Amino acid sequence: MEDEVIIGLEVHVRLLTKTKLFCSCENREVEEPNTNVCPICMGFPGTKPMLNEKAIELAALAALALNCKINKTFSFSRKVYFYPDLPKNFQITQYDAPIGIEGELMLLKAGRKIRIRRVHVEEDPARLVHVGGDITSASYALVDYNRSGMPLIEIVTEPDLKTPAEAREAVATLALVLGHIGVCDPSAESAIRVDANISLAGGKRVEIKNITGFANVEKALLFEIARQKQLRAMHIEIEQETRHFDEIKKTTSSLRTKESEEDYGYIFEPDLLTYHITDSMISSLAPALEELPSKRISRLISKYQIPENYARIIIYEGKNFADFFEHTADIFEDRIMLAKWSVGDLLKCLNYNRIDVSQAKITPQSYAEFLSMIKSGEITERLGKELIKEFVATGADPRRLAERYKNENFENLDLTQVIEATIKENPKAVEDYRKGNQKALQFLIGKVLEKTNNTADPKKIRDMLNARVAQ
Amino acid sequence: MQAAYAPFISVAESIRFEITPQSLLPGVPVAVKDNICTKGMRTTAGSKILENYVPPFDATVVEKAKKEGAGIVGKTAMDEFGFGTFSTNCAFGVPKNPLDPERSCGGSSGGSAGAVAAFKLPIVSIAESTGGSITCPAAFTGTVGITPTYGLVSRWGLVDYANSLDKIGTIGKSVYDAALLLSVIAGYDEKDATSLRTQNTDYTAFAKPDGKKLRVGLPKEYFSSAVDSGIVKEVEMLADRLNSLGFELEQVSLPSTELAIPTYYIISMSEASTNLAKFSGLRYGLQLEFDEKQNIEEYFTKVRTEGFGEEAKRRIILGTFTRMAGYKDRYYLKALKIRKRIINEFKQAFAKVDVLLAPAMPILPPKFSEIEKLEPAQVYMMDILTVAPNMAGMPTVALPIGRINGLPVSVQVIADHLQEGKAIQMASIIEGLNGR
Numbered sequence: 070m071e072d073e074v075i076i077g078l079e080v081h082v083r084l085l086t087k088t089k090l091f092c093s094c095e096n097r098e099v100e101e102p103n104t105n106v107c108p109i110c111m112g113f114p115g116t117k118p119m120l121n122e123k124a125i126e127l128a129a130l131a132a133l134a135l136n137c138k139i140n141k142t143f144s145f146s147r148k149v150y151f152y153p154d155l156p157k158n159f160q161i162t163q164y165d166a167p168i169g170i171e172g173e174l175m176l177l178k179a180g181r182k183i184r185i186r187r188v189h190v191e192e193d194p195a196r197l198v199h200v201g202g203d204i205t206s207a208s209y210a211l212v213d214y215n216r217s218g219m220p221l222i223e224i225v226t227e228p229d230l231k232t233p234a235e236a237r238e239a240v241a242t243l244a245l246v247l248g249h250i251g252v253c254d255p256s257a258e259s260a261i262r263v264d265a266n267i268s269l270a271g272g273k274r275v276e277i278k279n280i281t282g283f284a285n286v287e288k289a290l291l292f293e294i295a296r297q298k299q300l301r302a303m304h305i306e307i308e309q310e311t312r313h314f315d316e317i318k319k320t321t322s323s324l325r326t327k328e329s330e331e332d333y334g335y336i337f338e339p340d341l342l343t344y345h346i347t348d349s350m351i352s353s354l355a356p357a358l359e360e361l362p363s364k365r366i367s368r369l370i371s372k373y374q375i376p377e378n379y380a381r382i383i384i385y386e387g388k389n390f391a392d393f394f395e396h397t398a399d400i401f402e403d404r405i406m407l408a409k410w411s412v413g414d415l416l417k418c419l420n421y422n423r424i425d426v427s428q429a430k431i432t433p434q435s436y437a438e439f440l441s442m443i444k445s446g447e448i449t450e451r452l453g454k455e456l457i458k459e460f461v462a463t464g465a466d467p468r469r470l471a472e473r474y475k476n477e478n479f480e481n482l483d484l485t486q487v488i489e490a491t492i493k494e495n496p497k498a499v500e501d502y503r504k505g506n507q508k509a510l511q512f513l514i515g516k517v518l519e520k521t522n523n524t525a526d527p528k529k530i531r532d533m534l535n536a537r538v539a540q
Numbered sequence: 541m542q543a544a545y546a547p548f549i550s551v552a553e554s555i556r557f558e559i560t561p562q563s564l565l566p567g568v569p570v571a572v573k574d575n576i577c578t579k580g581m582r583t584t585a586g587s588k589i590l591e592n593y594v595p596p597f598d599a600t601v602v603e604k605a606k607k608e609g610a611g612i613v614g615k616t617a618m619d620e621f622g623f624g625t626f627s628t629n630c631a632f633g634v635p636k637n638p639l640d641p642e643r644s645c646g647g648s649s650g651g652s653a654g655a656v657a658a659f660k661l662p663i664v665s666i667a668e669s670t671g672g673s674i675t676c677p678a679a680f681t682g683t684v685g686i687t688p689t690y691g692l693v694s695r696w697g698l699v700d701y702a703n704s705l706d707k708i709g710t711i712g713k714s715v716y717d718a719a720l721l722l723s724v725i726a727g728y729d730e731k732d733a734t735s736l737r738t739q740n741t742d743y744t745a746f747a748k749p750d751g752k753k754l755r756v757g758l759p760k761e762y763f764s765s766a767v768d769s770g771i772v773k774e775v776e777m778l779a780d781r782l783n784s785l786g787f788e789l790e791q792v793s794l795p796s797t798e799l800a801i802p803t804y805y806i807i808s809m810s811e812a813s814t815n816l817a818k819f820s821g822l823r824y825g826l827q828l829e830f831d832e833k834q835n836i837e838e839y840f841t842k843v844r845t846e847g848f849g850e851e852a853k854r855r856i857i858l859g860t861f862t863r864m865a866g867y868k869d870r871y872y873l874k875a876l877k878i879r880k881r882i883i884n885e886f887k888q889a890f891a892k893v894d895v896l897l898a899p900a901m902p903i904l905p906p907k908f909s910e911i912e913k914l915e916p917a918q919v920y921m922m923d924i925l926t927v928a929p930n931m932a933g934m935p936t937v938a939l940p941i942g943r944i945n946g947l948p949v950s951v952q953v954i955a956d957h958l959q960e961g962k963a964i965q966m967a968s969i970i971e972g973l974n975g976r
Contacts (some may be wrong), residue, residue: 100882108597112818114585115577115697117732147814151840322620334863335871336810339703341733482730 132169430464599697673927749972
């Protein structure tokens with residue numbers, strides 16, 4: 070009999086605020102280590118935290134989006150543990166009254182809802198840079214405090230997930246939902262980090278720490294299930310422990326075994342107050358909730374009259390992509406053409422370059438110009454498909470791109486000569502076509518286009534070929 | 541003075557006064573307790589583990605004093621992180637009482653009071669109290685100490701002992717001096733979330749031996765047999781005198797007083813044990829040689845074993861215990877509930893009277909030879925008269941009212957939250973009586 074798998078997740082999401090949770094340092098990744106820091110986020114003796122209320126707003130928004138009950142009065146606690154990434158050796162987090170409790174998340178592929186246990190706010194520890202290996206093999210580690218004090222929410226699910234694929238879907242869905250309502254930017258590095266708890270029915274619980282990337286969540290769990298099942302088959306007891314996922318080897322390895330539950334000795338954070346979420350704050354969050362993916366899909370369909378499958382793809386690409394679509398739709402009238410190009414070639418090129426649309430140098434204006442060049446016949450659709458690659462990769466002006474392309478290749482191209490050459494080179498196809506084979510015509514048109522680097526109009530080629538072959 | 545009484549851990553090499561015609565403290569020397577950060581000047585909190593900590597910023601109180609033309613003359617000796625009653629738990633020498641060098645200045649702000657008592661100069665001190673650390677040394681040195689309402693003075697720049705209890709206050713030679721310094725350092729500070737949004741107040745306006753007759757409460761629990769009978773007698777004589785001057789006197793009861801000591805130590809140690817976690821040798825604390833064979837926990841342990849004094853270790857262990865799962869309900873959470881009860885009892889008393897008058901300390905300043913014989917629990921009992929008002933966050937003025945065998949006897953005047961003015965006014969009246 071197959072062992073039942075029980076998975077619960079702790080998902081850490083970096084909030085999209087301007088500044089850190091308790092100081093005025095910027096809340097963004099800075100490359101040079103230890104330059105985005107101040108005495109507060111480095112925990113200097115004598116400093117005190119000052120709460121960034123925007124973080125509370127975003128956390129409340131996330132909790133509402135996940136259908137949580139909101140704790141309107143809440144406070145912070147100190148979670149004490151000694152670890153080199155914690156400058157104070159305690160983390161300011163929420164323990165007794167998290168901002169949200171008892172929520173839910175709909176998983177479309179799995180076709181069911183999972184329960185959310187809690188949503189709470191906490192500060193991010195520093196980043197450890199392991200030198201000469203990963204956490205298990207490095208010869209030493211460096212500490213970069215740039216990340217210390219960045220605002221996070223931790224979303225804890227109930228152990229309702231049954232497969233690694235469901236776990237992946239849960240994380241991806243959270244990213245989608247929270248991205249659209251502006252709680253986080255899932256495209257940013259390490260914006261979402263996952264701790265996965267997994268056990269086989271009747272077995273001890275293993276925690277895999279700090280997994281980044283949706284696919285890695287699935288891979289780490291697949292490996293871990295296989296490992297646990299193997300142990301079970303060999304009648305070896307599974308130890309309660311914390312494990313690390315190696316992204317390269319796709320395996321997990323033991324970090325530390327837990328003899329008992331860790332005792333963090335939580336006390337109330339005495340440097341902060343009891344805070345309140347007011348009804349007016351909750352009502353001010355209502356417009357953001359209108360941006361939830363399901364609502365936004367419906368809006369896209371009705372507002373732009375585009376097919377549902379396009380709307381769905383646009384929304385599932387995330388907030389940045391959907392915003393880009395809508396900003397372009399404001400200035401480009403043929404929304405169906407826009408949607409088709411967006412979910413087709415635009416997306417393909419972004420994925421090829423492994424960038425988010427916000428990282429590409431294209432703008433809604435330049436994209437609209439590019440599309441209108443195709444629509445007006447200034448460039449062919451085929452050439453468009455060629456040009457968009459460079460357009461997305463470099464963000465260059467599309468009109469200049471097209472001109473350069475034509476100049477470089479076939480500015481004074483004599484289409485008649487190209488057709489003559491093509492006919493000479495493909496006598497068999499010409500013969501077939503004469504016998505009435507339409508495929509042969511398509512083949513010849515393709516060959517001519519190829520020689521013109523897709524700059525010629527296929528209709529014109531067809532007419533000229535027809536005329537020439539009929540002679 | 542430093543050679544004779546050792547009030548300072550560090551002394552300023554040079555001082556630059558920023559004086560304008562409007563300065564409130566022009567050229568006034570200010571001594572600062574060594575748990576309050578001074579930019580570019582070593583701040584040890586009396587602990588070896590912080591012997592090399594030079595803060596890159598000034599505490600708000602230091603910044604405010606400098607802005608009014610004062611100069612920081614030095615950092616004063618104290619019990620390590622404030623853990624003590626006699627300033628004997630200091631890693632950098634024990635301050636001696638200028639009234640009798642064989643006796644203690646009290647603690648934990650011992651050096652702050654000692655410096656004020658030692659110099660025949662208009663010197664004032666910025667001190668700090670968690671459970672009585674201003675009232676105690678003021679009483680033992682015959683100086684005046686003001687412990688303000690919790691939140692009146694910004695804690696930005698204070699090296700934490702127990703954040704929900706820590707209050708920066710003042711010590712001076714007179715009620716006026718202490719009130720003047722308080723006027724300078726009090727006020728809202730956005731850098732401290734627990735700071736209260738108050739109007740700037742000139743507390744010297746209350747430091748006059750007249751004004752309307754205040755109603756005075758005598759809390760009977762503060763006159764118990766645990767207090768030296770000579771001290772009780774002096775305070776009762778003062779009460780009689782006030783009565784004869786037309787002050788309305790009323791006996792009040794604060795029944796939870798006997799719970800104050802265990803409650804205070806549970807809360808303060810719980811918080812202290814988390815505050816001291818950062819001193820592990822990674823970013824803060826001693827930087828010792830790292831042995832390749834050690835793991836990080838072993839290194840942390842070595843740093844903490846060498847860096848912390850005995851009392852700090854005791855409080856870390858007790859404070860960790862009282863907040864552990866399984867014990868937290870019985871100790872930490874229960875203490876928080878009793879603290880609320882203690883606050884309510886004070887509030888009820890202040891519905892009837894303006895101020896409470898009580899002995900400041902249960903004993904006269906002891907000799908070091910006597911202190912050595914005390915068990916930790918006996919030392920904790922020295923706080924019996926001060927921890928309740930400190931836990932309730934009530935403003936308190938301690939001042940001398942007489943002498944027994946040449947040693948000072950002091951009272952404390954306690955007022956309701958943010959009623960510093962009343963406590964200062966009452967203290968001034970009492971001060972005026974002594975002058976006559």
